[in-house]
Amino acid sequence: MEDVLRPIYQERASQSNTLGILLLEKMKPISPVTDNFDVILFIIVRDAEELWYVKHYEFNNKSAAMHIVDETLLQHWIDTSSYRRSVEWVINGTIVFERNEYVSHLKENLREFPQKTRDLKKAIEFAKLIRSYSESKDLYDSGQYLDSYSRMVHSLHYLARLAIIEKGFHPEVTVWNQVKRIEPEIYKLYQELIESGEPTDKRIQLMILAVEHSVSKRSRASARHLLTLMNEREEPWSFGELKVHPEIQEYILDLSSMIEYLVDKGVLNVILQETKGPQIFHRTYKPAAD
Known part of the structure; x- marks a missing residue:
């Protein structure tokens, strides 16, 4: 040929x-x-x-x-x-x-697979994961189980890609074949979601708990790209400043949900700054101490 x-x-x-x-x-x-x-x-x-x-x-x-x-x-x-x-x-x-x-x-x-590139890829997948996982939880809470199931499948896919990158590999097209070898625990979660005989709502409920645990323990390491950038200066960052930063553009669409998650987990601190309006403050963000 x-x-x-x-x-x-x-x-x-x-x-x-x-x-x-x-x-x-x-x-x-x-x-x-x-x-x-x-x-x-x-x-x-x-x-x-x-x-x-x-x-x-x-x-x-x-x-x-x-x-x-x-x-x-x-x-x-x-x-x-x-x-x-x-x-x-x-x-x-x-x-x-x-x-x-x-x-x-x-x-x-x-x-x-240089660390700088690895950190950027982790941030991209982590931001997508947070967005998708949050949507799945919201849909579950509103009783939209099939839509929640669909978003959970996407969430597990992002989690799988994140785990592969953590191990120092590039995610392939056949990502689940990689995960089965590299991170079997996540592969088992995927199997439980799609193959379990439990009702759909029960499967999603179990996945929400499992994924929340898996995401939480990865939050600081997965957000290293963002945290490193934010630590380049002493002053806290407004969302507008982060939004236009050239190094964040690859995950800018999911940045808002990512920041809210990191605040909730104590990885980022909210610093309030006064405005001209009484009792109204600007929210700015600064990485919490390790």
Whole structure:
């Protein structure tokens, strides 16, 4: 298969802004990792006119997808897990071309999983988890059990991804297969939710308690990215100041619920500041002492 595709990628390899080319073949009939194409040709470039260019091919009853991605967009995907397939393509793909060992260094960096990147990913998953879990509890309390069940499934998924990152791994597309090996306790929670013979409301009730315990013990470590940023100055932060901070943009939509949860758990302190109105105060936030 590589021989058939060689003329395509050799043309790209000859271009000076091409940093590396990887090839990943489909290994089983149903392959989410390759979007069910027989082969993925993943080309990393620098200073691309189009950040992400995709082209599909067919040959000898086989299919191929070529993805040409600018290195800045790829790094964004890696840092935020916003396109998980790309991480798997880099980790598991075969290098067919690289300039100055670019792809080899990228693979090594992914294996090492630097702490700064890990903290950002944990914060993103933790913020999503808090939002989803809070919605599930609210729906349960209002008797909307099927909707609560749906949000709880999402909550467990975020919890699973968070646990994988904690162990130093990048979450894959097949996240539950990873969790079964890495964090079997969370995998058992998922099994209990979807396979138990208990009524739906009872299953959700048990999950609310279990997830609350699991989330609570992870709160400070999972919020390290936010807490580290907030500790960069002595003054407390208003929500508006945090909202526009460039390093928080990847979880900005879930920041409000995350902050309220951290306040409730004593991880953040609320500092009241006077306004011009009597008995009305601005709420600002400061990390509590460990």
